[in-house]
Amino acid sequence: MESNENEFNPQQPNEHRPEQSAYGQPDQHVTNPSFKSKLELTIFSIEHLREIAKWSKFLAIIGFVGIGLNVLGLGFFFLLAPNMSPFAAEGLNIFAGFAGFIGFVFIMALYFLPILxxxxxxxxxxxxxxxxxxxxxxxxxxxxxxxxxxxxxLIICFLVLYGLIIVFSMLGGLFAAMGTL
Known part of the structure; x- marks a missing residue:
């Protein structure tokens, strides 16, 4: 059986196999055919990677459980116990509870992808x-x-958001102080 040079074989050196993207499709960029990887994994590196695999799966499972418990707990708090809501006195408990729950589900959805x-x-x-x-x-x-x-x-977005909150809080305090003079 003849071997096709363009056929993917993970055992071939890097210069003979087509570049693959994370989705298994050939990459569209041009690579240097003279590039040869000199990186070798020692038995200790492989054992470290094996332990990293265990811990990353453990942390991800804890993350999935945490997201689920947060959504269930907050769902109970906002939807099933509206009288406990901080908005109960104003009569906005159902709307505020639902809006708060949807907002929190959105935040938990932001955390789902990196955990996955x-x-x-x-x-x-x-x-x-x-x-x-x-x-x-x-x-x-x-x-x-x-x-x-x-x-x-996500961290950059939160830092920008915190910066904006600090700036607007300072401006609000400044305007409030100027209004009392």
């Missing part, structure tokens, strides 16, 4: 180590990259 990607990283990393599969390893690191990129962007 962390779980997929751990799962693919374990498969890559167990099967000695470079394609699974690439996929695992692709999910880890997505996880860190998303969390980084």
């Amino acid at each position: 990607w962390l779980y997929r990283f751990g799962d693919n990393l374990k498969k890559a180590i167990d099967m000695n599969n470079s394609a699974e390893l690439e996929s695992a690191f692709g999910f880890l990259k997505k996880h860190y990129k998303y969390v980084g962007i």
Whole structure:
């Protein structure tokens, strides 16, 4: 049986196999065919990666459970116990409870994707180590990259939001102080 040079084989050196994206499709960018990876994983590196896979899956599962418990707990608080709502005295308890619940579900949805990607990283990393599969390893690191990129962007957004809150709070205090003179 003849081997096709363009056929993907994870055991081939990097310069002979087509570049794959995280989705298993060939990348559209041009690569340097003379590039040769000199990176080798030692047995200790593999054991560290095996432990990282376990901990990332554990943290992701705890994250999924935490999201579920938060949504259920807040759902109970806002929807099933409206008299306990801080808005009960104003008569806005049902609307405010529902709006608060939807807002909180949105925030939990923001946390779902990075936790999912962390779980997929751990799962693919374990498969890559167990099967000695470079394609699974690439996929695992692709999910880890997505996880860190998303969390980084989310942190930047929150920092900007906190900065705006601080600036507007200071401006509000300044205007309030000027109004009392």
